[in-house]
Amino acid sequence: MSQQIKNPCTLLNNIISVIEARSDEIIDKWKQFFGETDYYC
Numbered sequence: 065m066s067q068q069i070k071n072p073c074t075l076l077n078n079i080i081s082v083i084e085a086r087s088d089e090i091i092d093k094w095k096q097f098f099g100e101t102d103y104y105c
Contacts, residue, residue, distance in 0.1 A: 083090065
C-alpha cells in the first residue's frame with residue numbers, strides 16, 4: 065500500500081538538500097558515466 069505524502073514541498077526541499085550536499089559526488093559519478101560535459105547557452 066502506498067503512503068500519502070502529507071507535505072510534498074517539504075519532501076522536495078529535503079531531496080534538494082541531499083542533492084546539494086552531495087553535489088560533488090553526483091558530478092563525479094556523472095563524469096565517470098558520461099564523460100566530461102559541455103554547456104551551451
